[in-house]
Amino acid sequence: MNHQITAIIKKDIRSITSNKRMFITLLIVPLVLTIFVPSVFILVFHFMPENNTELLELLELLPLSIQDGSTQRSIIKLILNYIMPIFFLLIPIMAASVMAAASFVGEKEKRTLETLLYCPLSLKQIFRSKVMASFFLSMFVSAVSFAAMLVVTEAEAYMTTNSFVLPDLKWLLIMLLVSPAISLIAITLIVRVSARAQSVEDAEQSAVFLILPILLLIVGQFTGVFLISSWILLAIGVLCGLLAALLLKKCMDNFKYETLLK
Template sequence: MNWGAVWAIARKDAMVALRTRAVVLPLIIVPLVLMVGVPVLVGLISGMATHIDAPSSDMTELTNALPPDFGEQYAGLTEVQAGYIYFILYLFAPMYLVLPLMASSVVAADSFAGEKERKTLEALVYTPTTDRELLLAKILGGWIPGSLVGLVGFIVYAIVADIMTLYVAGRIVLPNPLWLLLAFWVGPAAAALGLGVTVIASSRVNTFQEAYQIGSLIVLPIVLLVVGQAAGAFILSNWLVALMGLVLWIINAIIFAIATATFRRTALMARL
């Protein structure tokens, strides 16, 4: 394995992508909206409801669905306060996965398709690397930025969420084991899943937009997680999050194995 060439291509991909407006804008706007805007907006509404003693809805079903230790940790809170903490810790958790998934997909969409648009693909395919090394470089070029965006997003979210939960309920709730698992175990796996699918798509289409549109379909399972929690079908727990990460890593290994077996740079040249 020519790791020098692999890292050189991966580094070049990341740097080129981060100079592209179509890549940079989503990497700025989406984290700000998700990690800052949403918790602040919901927190302000919850805080106002708490301070004006607004009537709260019946949360018996929600309380019964929560992990047993939730009631013990947050005993004495009003229903509005407990509801906001539930939102911060559980309901919003699947939405966090959009961040590493989106970031890696955006960068990966620019890999082969971006090379075609910039007319640099021919030089790339003649680099002294094997097909496996070239594919690995393209994957690392998206996975590293995607994972970093996810980790930075987690740090920002934890700070913002703690400020808002202090305002609403007088408590600091993050980081906790569930969110640490999300940030350091499931997030990188989600980033790998997004870029694996998108890199394969990027090698088979001609434009960045086509590759990104195909890769964005990976967000659908996250939407199902959000809907499932909101409907009370399940509540994320530490073991469930750990299992979810394991499943994602297994899927990633399968995707990478298939991609390695089917990727041929000669096919790229044929589509130039």
């Protein structure tokens, strides 16, 4: 990576972190999702009467791998390894969208893009550095959110069951494959609309469409249509990865001076 690309990446990340309003937007959703949601689930189940037959009947319907000795441990395992992975996918989408919108449309809105275009960098270099800045920040927010969720969930698991409940292989797939792939899809979607979007908010709204498939996954799992597995996540990850690569290529081809300055 050359110095020019590094300079743009640093500048883009700094512009987000120094903008309080945007930085708070970027932090609130991950904090609600990774700390508040699992805590509510765990505490609700903890304070439920232990001889709740309806709940026990429901747990018996789940695969044997989830059933783990005590009801409390099974529930925490279900929350950590089946419910949270899907909720977690919202984080890279949101972080990548906020960052990409600020990085592409924000520069256009504040009339700083033209100055950048007059510098001796190829459009490919500018495009690459902006995609990388959005991607790095999205991955950073995802990693911090994962760490926060793990600390809170494990602490709650220990307090309620006197033991830890470890994350399984699905988290590895999410962190290394699915999250990076959907971050890139979110970034390319924002870049695609950046030419016609008049404001950062306009661009951010386009990422809403990415949330719909995630909502379907959440609804599908809660209604018992399917249960997320490592294989499903691997398939989603590979598909999203291929789609991201294709979209990035197409986006780069449409990245032209004349379209950008419209």
